[in-house]
Amino acid sequence: MRQESLLARVILIGLVFFFTGLILLLPIYTVFHEAFSKGLAAYWEGIQEPDTISAFKLTLIVVAIAVPLNTLFGILSAFSVTRFEFPGKSWLLTIIDSPFSVSPVISGLIFILLFGRQGWFGPWLAENDIKIVFNTPGLVIATIFITLPFVARELIPLLESQGIEEEEAGLLLGASPLKVFFKIVAPGIKYGLLYGIILCNARAMGEFGAVSVLSGHIRGQTNTLPLQIEVLYNEYNSVAAFSAASLLVFLSLITLVAKQILERKIKTTKKEELLQQEV
Amino acid sequence: MFNLNVKTKPYGKTAFGLSLGITVTYLSLIVIIPLGALFLKSSGIGWEGFWKLLTNERILGALYLSFGAGAIAAIINLFVGFLFAWVLVRYEFPGKALLDSLVDLPFTLPTAVAGIALTTIYSKNGMIGSLLEPYGIKIAYTPIGIVIALVFIGFPFVVRTVQPVLEEFPKELEESAYCLGANRWQIFRRVIFPELIPPMITGAAMAFARGIGEYGSVVFISGNLPGKTEILPLLIVTKLEQYQYEEATGIALIMLVISFTILLGINILQTASARRKG
Numbered sequence: 032m033r034q035e036s037l038l039a040r041v042i043l044i045g046l047v048f049f050f051t052g053l054i055l056l057l058p059i060y061t062v063f064h065e066a067f068s069k070g071l072a073a074y075w076e077g078i079q080e081p082d083t084i085s086a087f088k089l090t091l092i093v094v095a096i097a098v099p100l101n102t103l104f105g106i107l108s109a110f111s112v113t114r115f116e117f118p119g120k121s122w123l124l125t126i127i128d129s130p131f132s133v134s135p136v137i138s139g140l141i142f143i144l145l146f147g148r149q150g151w152f153g154p155w156l157a158e159n160d161i162k163i164v165f166n167t168p169g170l171v172i173a174t175i176f177i178t179l180p181f182v183a184r185e186l187i188p189l190l191e192s193q194g195i196e197e198e199e200a201g202l203l204l205g206a207s208p209l210k211v212f213f214k215i216v217a218p219g220i221k222y223g224l225l226y227g228i229i230l231c232n233a234r235a236m237g238e239f240g241a242v243s244v245l246s247g248h249i250r251g252q253t254n255t256l257p258l259q260i261e262v263l264y265n266e267y268n269s270v271a272a273f274s275a276a277s278l279l280v281f282l283s284l285i286t287l288v289a290k291q292i293l294e295r296k297i298k299t300t301k302k303e304e305l306l307q308q309e310v
Numbered sequence: 311m312f313n314l315n316v317k318t319k320p321y322g323k324t325a326f327g328l329s330l331g332i333t334v335t336y337l338s339l340i341v342i343i344p345l346g347a348l349f350l351k352s353s354g355i356g357w358e359g360f361w362k363l364l365t366n367e368r369i370l371g372a373l374y375l376s377f378g379a380g381a382i383a384a385i386i387n388l389f390v391g392f393l394f395a396w397v398l399v400r401y402e403f404p405g406k407a408l409l410d411s412l413v414d415l416p417f418t419l420p421t422a423v424a425g426i427a428l429t430t431i432y433s434k435n436g437m438i439g440s441l442l443e444p445y446g447i448k449i450a451y452t453p454i455g456i457v458i459a460l461v462f463i464g465f466p467f468v469v470r471t472v473q474p475v476l477e478e479f480p481k482e483l484e485e486s487a488y489c490l491g492a493n494r495w496q497i498f499r500r501v502i503f504p505e506l507i508p509p510m511i512t513g514a515a516m517a518f519a520r521g522i523g524e525y526g527s528v529v530f531i532s533g534n535l536p537g538k539t540e541i542l543p544l545l546i547v548t549k550l551e552q553y554q555y556e557e558a559t560g561i562a563l564i565m566l567v568i569s570f571t572i573l574l575g576i577n578i579l580q581t582a583s584a585r586r587k588g
Contacts, residue, residue: 035494040401043393043396043397043401044397044401044403046393046397047393047394047397047398047409048405048409050390050393050394051409051412054390054461054462054465055412055413055415055416055465056412057427057431057437057438058419058423058424058427058428058431058462059415059419059427061427061430061431061436061437062423062426062427065427065430100336104332104333104336107329107332107333107336108329108333108336108337110329111326111329111330111333114321115316115317115318115321115326115329115330116315116316116317117315117316117317117326117330118315118316123333123334123337126337126341126342127337129341129345130341132519132569132570132573133345133523133566133569134522134523134524134525134542134543134562134565134569135523135524135525135526135543136523136525136543136544136546136547136562137348137523137543137546137562137565137566138344140348140546140550140558140559140562141344141345141347141348141562142344143550143555144344144347144348144351144555144559145343145344145347147555149555150347151347172340175340176340176341176344179340179341195320198320198321199320202320202321203320208321208322208324208325211321230417230418233417233418234418236420237418237419237420237421237422237423238420239420239421239422239525239526240421240523240524240525240526240543243525243526243547244547244550257420257421257422257423257526258422260422260423260426261422261426261530264426264530269430272426273426276420276422276423276426276427279419279420279423280419280423283415283418283419283420283423286418287411287412287414287415287418288411290411290414290418291407291410291411
């Protein structure tokens with residue numbers, strides 16, 4: 032195909048590299064530069080700060096509860112939306128998407144309105160000595176809310192394009208719905224599912240706004256890793272803040288790589304399917 | 311079970327009931343009841359209460375700042391995002407695959423990390439801040455810093471909405487325009503560009519909506535001066551910390567209504583452009 036003149040191409044590509052450096056790479060470079068600015072020993076010490084370690088553990092606990100729950104929900108909701116017809120389906124889709132359009136701070140606020148001291152369930156929770164706000168359960172709930180759409184959003188288009196014929200055949204031949212799911216549906220969506228889980232996981236580990244509202248900022252107890260980074264940064268403990276941040280940068284880079292690999296896998300499986308259909 | 315328009319074949323009623331039942335229960339607990347609580351709580355304020363919020367100078371300042379900075383950042387992302395989509399789809403060059411995957415970085419990098427990194431870069435002693443300091447240009451702790459943070463977090467939206475449309479753009483159209491004697495610029499302006507307007511608007515609107523609600527990356531670079539560099543989400547957090555739940559809820563509702571209106575607008579635009587194409 033005809034293209035622009037070489038000069039125009041070089042300028043446009045050059046601009047893209049310039050912006051990539053300025054917008055995308057400079058922040059990553061800065062994190063590592065600041066983290067190692069006082070040497071390896073200081074970096075190591077920053078990572079091993081007791082509060083940072085406990086924040087990291089808390090983050091892992093929150094993620095370990097939120098991500099599997101949202102994965103299960105994502106599979107079930109995508110399945111019911113694509114395999115059945117029922118009234119209110121488009122409403123359901125809108126509600127599944129809605130956490131994306133709500134500011135993280137507001138999503139924190141809505142759980143304070145429910146579980147806070149002046150909230151709907153506040154008095155009852157206080158009577159029964161259950162602490163949700165400013166405690167781990169609050170962090171988990173906020174994280175679930177924020178990351179709710181990720182898995183479902185990936186699976187819905189995949190399940191739609193996969194078609195129902197093979198499943199119908201399986202059911203007609205007498206297989207149980209569960210067997211059909213694991214033998215026919217699951218292999219087709221496995222990469223998409225993994226893709227959704229990885230995005231969900233990255234967001235869950237990095238969530239700041241919603242978690243910040245609900246945490247109460249108790250050092251060593253209710254601070255997740257992003258919140259701990261804020262605390263360290265505000266105390267001008269820049270090396271420790273950036274060393275902790277470097278952990279999250281590693282995670283997001285790994286996520287990017289995994290995402291790229293899975294995107295390719297999804298593309299090639301789609302192509303194979305098209306080829307098979309043509310044959 | 312239902313006499314409504316329900317089709318449960320081929321899986322049958324049990325599978326349908328189970329999967330939809332769990333889905334709806336989960337959604338009710340996590341999304342519907344909490345969001346409903348927000349609406350119910352804020353209805354207690356009444357019209358007068360809302361009017362009071364909307365005429366409060368501090369809140370108005372935050373409203374202008376959040377929406378203004380969000381709009382400027384979205385416009386910047388419209389241009390930069392278009393450039394990226396164009397170059398990534400149309401040209402071949404070394405490092406393209408790497409560049410393509412880097413575009414998603416703002417989606418995967420935690421906002422707090424982005425926030426402290428950007429603040430360091432653009433503050434007085436930072437890599438870029440120190441270059442601009444002699445000219446009296448300040449970025450960190452000013453509205454410009456807020457715009458930069460919002461450009462960062464909204465960056466992938468336009469790229470990722472324009473890219474697939476550009477990829478699937480039929481080459482025949484371009485070739486026939488060329489055969490009819492159009493030059494590159496005419497082809498771009500008359501043939502390609504009109505097709506890209508809907509995804510560009512969608513992407514920019516998504517970046518805008520995300521920008522208004524963004525908290526983590528902005529809170530560090532903004533400096534948080536009431537009336538000057540205070541954004542809406544921060545105002546909500548401040549009100550919550552002062553136990554002024556009513557005001558926080560009111561501001562939240564105003565934000566929600568505006569961002570849902572934007573999303574509704576996008577949907578209407580999209581259906582309209584789909585209909586136009588036929």
